Amino acid sequence: MTKKIDYNTYGFRFKGDYQYNVAGLSAIGFELIQSSSYRWHGLHRGEKDVYIFQYTTRGYGAISIDEKNYQLAKDDAFFVRVPSNHCYYLPNHSSEWEFVYFTIYGEEVSRLFNRIVSTHGNILKLPINSEPITH
Known part of the structure; x- marks a missing residue:
């Protein structure tokens, strides 16, 4: 028997400067x-120094990063920094896009983001049973 998970978003507001020295969870x-x-554009969000990881579970969406376009289908993820020149959206020819995401911040996140993106890029193909997704 499979348990149904409801769609929802949760935001977190942790206090204290120490939070920026580690990985803080924002949403x-x-x-x-x-x-x-x-549609979310990385230069118009009103946030600063946050990082978004979003993983597609069904359907598909799209993201443009520095004027390069990518279609995001099941098992595709993106990892971006805000602010930056990216825009993710549901294209007109897609009927739905289901995904999980988290928004994080902090010095450790910045260090890991730079390492991941310099090695693998912003777009990642991750099977549902891969270690980053199962965690």
């Missing part, structure tokens, strides 16, 4: 997008 969520009005 986490599981969403189903079915409207082509869904």
